[in-house]
Amino acid sequence: MTDQAVDTDGAGPSGDASAESHFLGRTRELKELRADIERAGLDTLSGRKAPRARVLLIAGRPGSGRTALAEELVRQVADRYADGVLRVRLGEPDGTPVPVERAARELLTALDLPTPPGAGEDELSEALRAALAERRVLLLLDDAAGAEQVDALLPDSPDCLAVAVSQGPLTGITDVRPCTLGGLDTKSALELLTRYTGSVRITVDPRAAESLVEVCQGQPAALALAGGWLAARPQAGVSDLAKRLHAEADEGTPLSRAFRLVHEQLPARAARILRLLSLAPAGLVDPHTASALAGCSVSTARTTLDDFVALNLLRAVDSPLPQYEIPGCLHPLLHALAESHDRPGELQLARARMLERTVRLLQSCRAITETDNPEAREKLQGLPRSLRFPSPRAAADWLDIRRPALLAAARLAVADGELDTLARRLMSQLVRAMVAHVGTQAAAPDLYGIHRLVLDVAERRRLSREKAAALLNLGDLDARTGRTSEALVRYRAALDAGREANDPYATGRAMESVGGTHQELGDYDRAADWFGRALAQRLARDERADAARLYGRIGTAHTYAGRYGEALRNWRAAVAGHRKSGDVAAQARALSELARVQEYAGRPEESLHTCQEAVEWARRADDVRLQAALQLRLADTLERLGDSAAARLHRGAAERMLGEELQESHESDAEADHGSDACEIRSTSIED
Known part of the structure; x- marks a missing residue:
């Protein structure tokens, strides 16, 4: 248009x-x-x-x-x-x-x-x-x-x-x-018609053209539909169209009469596709949406949408990918036609097909970012070609362009209330695709809205496990943006939902998050207490790695509270737990924190010995940054013990480590940038 x-x-x-x-x-x-x-x-x-x-x-x-x-x-x-x-x-x-x-x-x-x-x-x-x-x-x-x-x-x-x-x-x-605004003046209205019909059809019968402008009341949208109808029928006279619209002068507005005429003259298949477009989220349509709604091929849908553009029923959006917009003035007319011509069950089925297609596209969009799974790549290749993206960049572009429609689809699916299973799958895949292409932090504002929709569905369907997951996700986002009190409320509600669902992961995660929130609020006694509750659950389930991590969190809470004896006991337990689970890097970090607390407690010799042990484990873990940090801590400790020469040696070693790592990082980034040009199709599992 x-x-x-x-x-x-x-x-x-x-x-x-x-x-x-x-x-x-x-x-x-x-x-x-x-x-x-x-x-x-x-x-x-x-x-x-x-x-x-x-x-x-x-x-x-x-x-x-x-x-x-x-x-x-x-x-x-x-x-x-x-x-x-x-x-x-x-x-x-x-x-x-x-x-x-x-x-x-x-x-x-x-x-x-x-x-x-x-x-x-x-x-x-x-x-x-x-x-x-x-x-x-x-x-x-x-x-x-x-x-x-x-x-x-x-x-x-x-x-x-x-x-x-x-x-x-x-x-x-x-x-x-x-x-x-009223209607256009007659001269401008006739010029608008001329753009669609050509000048000859207007000049040979100017009175008929003026009559058509009059019956359309100079309304631009009605004139555009009339002009599109005439352009598609070179043999039709302007007077014929004017008479048709005059005959229905008492039925609705000029726009509704012109729209009804255009719809009636469409082939049955195209008319049905047009009506179903009223279900398109945010009034945005692409060939996949139309294909899924109508149950036709993507190529057929694309051709039909282009035909609608010629008839001024749609507007082509300036976009790298084919995308169309339903004029706002036509949307209520489309909706009314769909309600009167199509059975509710057919509309619901069309909506379900559209959501299912969107879910599969989101799965494909996410899968192409994961490159190391041959089985996943094979499954992705098994998808119809129309559902596969040629490259990760193409998938990211699609996600960015369709983002308003995808978010609107999630909102509409939840509001519908009859397709909650599809709505949940849609929101799950939308979250995963956004995280894969945009990252959690950049996508956080959209993710917050999606998690709230998940919570709405979970509460409506009394799905306690999903309610707990949504509340935990919302609590995490609240905590990251400084709304600590709101996060605490979310985490406590998640704990109740997790207990109701008898979900050990959700309850343990919620207890730990409640503890972390109290720690953020400066209530270290409650923080240690909640970490202890989460620890008891992990120990009962013999989850050693998580138990070791929680010992560390308890030690941190006691450190903040100035209870260094309790902190040392818990950090030693954390070191032992990581040693038993074989996590060398975690053991090195726990030893590093133990050395810090020993220093706070006024035990510099013990701190020096522990720090040296931590350096050795960090070396085994190939954690250069941790090694450098520990070298600096050793330097500070030696300085306090009066050995300035040794302190300078350790600081020099730390600077060399950090310099070498920075150089290796730049070289790695350059290789990655060079190799990215050769990347073609990358895929992974499309299964949940």
Whole structure:
């Protein structure tokens, strides 16, 4: 679809230089909006400095060209705003308002600023306002449902401008004069039709063309559908279409009548695919989504989607991979058609096919990052070619491009409530794919939302084990972002769920996490107590490696509390446990900590002996960094004992070790970068 004044409710023109030649009409509206930017506000007239950004409101019904007008205005004035243009959509395709938390997070991400996982609406809104306070930006808020959404995102800077697109007034935001849109003027409407039909069909019967504009009430979206219908039928007369639409003048809006006509003229198979697109998450469609919904091949789906673009039923998204967007004004019409033409069971089956296809794609996306499993590679090769990615980079690109649709699919699957098994599989694979390609830390904001969805399903289905896992994951993310008290609440709830599920791993993990949280809060007595409870469980299950690690955690808590005798006893137990389990590196680290506590306890000779033993075990473990750290500790201890010459020797040895390791690390990175160019298909198991 071209960038003329055709409303797409968030899928409007890109605002580039080429948009000027495609935009039609609205000369008066643009003039008024530009004048409104310069107009003195109420604060200025009263002698006060404007405390916030000026808000321009473009109001109109879906299909009136409101988004296209907003984008054209942005294109014309963007050069006044040195820090660029930020865009966010505030309405879901089905009309549900987008939470302010999500909108603020998207804007902060666009500014390359951190968005703490789990942060609430107030925290993110405040962070956004602080980020924009020193910037001069133009903010486009598309498809706003109400004043509350807009108000929460407004910059506290008069140097910024916010352009809001909405169906009605934004009551509650002061000093806003709406620019309300009607239809296009006749000249512009005829020019829009000409772009699809060619000039001859309009000039040979100008009255019929004007009649068609009249019956469409100059609405750009209705005219675009009419133009697409005529373009697909070169032999059809403009008067024929005008008569058809006039005959149904009492049934619905011009847009709904034009849409119904286009749908009725489609082949049955294409019409069914079109209706099923109403199930596409976030209104974003790719050939795989359409293929799964309709139960057809990917190539057939791709051809059909391109046909829909020609008919102005879809808009092709500028993307490295084939992707399409359903115009927002058409989404409710698609949904209504699907409800009236397709049985609920068929719609549910289509949704299930789409989720199953998404799960398999996510499995393939994750599997290609794991290279060392021949069996996994063989299974991946057994997948249909359409589900395999040619390279890890291609998989990462797909994950990045489809991320909004994947997250929306998870939200919709959980909200549906009838496909919880598929929803759980989808969220599990989505987490694994994100961790594999993006990393836990970078993906944390998205992971937090996914784990909350898992928790919703687990509570609804009374799945105690999954509830415990979700709470543990959420607690970990809370703890990493400094929300320690919130993490403690999560971990205690996870402990209750783990006990209810009789899950030893979850209960042990939760007890240890509760202890770690108390330690973070400075309550070392409770920390040691909870670590002790977790230790008792590990000892009862003869889990020696975990027991040794917990001895160390208890020793750390006692060290912080200044109880060095208890700390030494537990660290010695940790050393013995790691020795029995054969973990040389862990034994070296435990000896290192034991030496530290001995030093704190005023036993420098013992600390020196233990540190020397730790160096030997670190050497056996080939842990150069630990060896260097221990050499430095030896140097400090020797310095305190009065042997400065020996201390200098150990410091020199530490510096040499760290220098050699740094050089080896650079060489290894260079080899990895050189070898990455030769990487083709990498695969692993696609099984859970």
